[in-house]
Amino acid sequence: MRQAGRSLPEYRALRGDGDILDAIRHPEMAAEATLQPVRRYGVDAAILFSDIMVPVAAVGFGVTVRPGVGPVTDTPFREATDLDRLRPLEPPVDMPWVAEAVRLVVAELAGRAGREVPLIAFAGGPFTLASYLIEGQPSRDHPLTKRLMYSEPELWRELLQRLANLVIASLCDQVQAGAGALQVFDSWIGALSPRDYEAYVLPASRYIFEATAHLGVPRIHFGVGTGELLGLMAAAGADVIGVDWRVPLNIAAERVSGHGVTALQGNLDPVVCLAPWGTVEREARLVLAEATADLGHVFSLGHGVLPQTDPGILARLVELVHEETARV
């Protein structure tokens, strides 16, 4: 459950309200924020406390994550000369605190009693990163991003290639430091038609999954509103496809078939977790029932946990899923 920490009082006490890019420069703090939901909820995997802008910021592009707003940049990406602001990432020099946080988390997880809990490495996807750099702020319609994509396809390809290289370097760094899986969050690709995703984004996505295959860990690919893109996302080469709540898992299973995907991840609507427990239980059971026998299923929410979620509800949800899946 990504962003599960946001619902926890102990997280809010730890975190304060500054820029997350500053906060995660403190490995002990990042490790603690990563571990809090594991302790509180007993989930089966941890995901590194991070932000998709970390590698971009680490090479000095000039970006901040404004609390309550999201990633913003005073000098957005506009033209070919801006490519120089995206030099190759050297994780040990540019962001040593990330690997350090990973090592701290993995050490603590290894020392826990009970079943093994892997840490999932965290990175953004190329379209979503490009949108923040080009728009200079979060955007519903991504107008400047798509304009550049359509009007300057060569520059667009070069931008996505550079972003993909940052993503790959960051993921390899996290896995080499001990992460046992990785996830690429290309959250906003659902703004694209399948035709545009295939032409303008799929090559960079495929490159990321090809370049991380040698790591030998399960690789998860996720976006929101991706109903029509699931087959293309599967073709990009991930092992697991994350599905939001809009697509029933049995339908998602059909759409990803034939590409070597081994499991689906999802897909309870995070908003359901604001309802009384009876509703959460009913909806969670429906999600479990929609998972098919052909594919593995990693139960999770269809998007990040909403901050106003009651931690007690999430704890009961994890318990329910453990009970139900132990029975299988």
Added chain:
Amino acid sequence: MRQAGRSLPEYRALRGDGDILDAIRHPEMAAEATLQPVRRYGVDAAILFSDIMVPVAAVGFGVTVRPGVGPVTDTPFREATDLDRLRPLEPPVDMPWVAEAVRLVVAELAGRAGREVPLIAFAGGPFTLASYLIEGQPSRDHPLTKRLMYSEPELWRELLQRLANLVIASLCDQVQAGAGALQVFDSWIGALSPRDYEAYVLPASRYIFEATAHLGVPRIHFGVGTGELLGLMAAAGADVIGVDWRVPLNIAAERVSGHGVTALQGNLDPVVCLAPWGTVEREARLVLAEATADLGHVFSLGHGVLPQTDPGILARLVELVHEETARV
């Protein structure tokens, strides 16, 4: 092309920057804003200059449309007593300016040379209206709306029933005043899973289309991000389903089949219209090529026109579609 006026300097001069709910109380102004895109672009249908909150405001619920923000209410819908704020609509008493604007538009359209241009009546859909009333403002996640939907299904049903009655009264009024088609904009239903749409919204949608069948005009049903809902929207009984740019028209055609749908409407990405003409032309031709022979096709954008769109591009787009479809 809905909201095509927003791109026009003559619209901005006419409209100023107040609440649209005040502006449309002036029938001459609303008629003029409706006709401007027809004159400038030569489109084949006009859509009434209106707002989905008109009937709700007309019965005194207490809502304003804040420029640059959207519909807001100081006293959101919270409990059963709030139903009293949604009494039945009497169009001739509560919003006589709407029918008057329709009559002015229809008279002017009838006097034009060339092919007949029908006016499309305008109304919101029940989920989208409910969300604005319950959230009190535009919302990405619709948390309070879904919480009420899940937790108080009886109250939810009653709310949607009342909203559906407002929609029906408004649409009947507009068609009786001369509109030659109608469109229900349930813009945000794409936030729902198919299971939830079917359980919580479809009954009200079906009720609206049943209650407007006797009007004898084509009825269009539209929402954004509705890939998984197209079959259910078709089952609700519309003649035409509006499709956003995320679903290729040939796939949409499969999903709506078997429910008596006669045409699809869509689905060029409005953001494409910010690109140079070469891109717009290429993408528009691809949309035309994806339309199937089995179903009629009403070419339009997949969502409203973006305000920063160049009117010259839209004029060329209309010309292109006219040339291409004349050839068929």
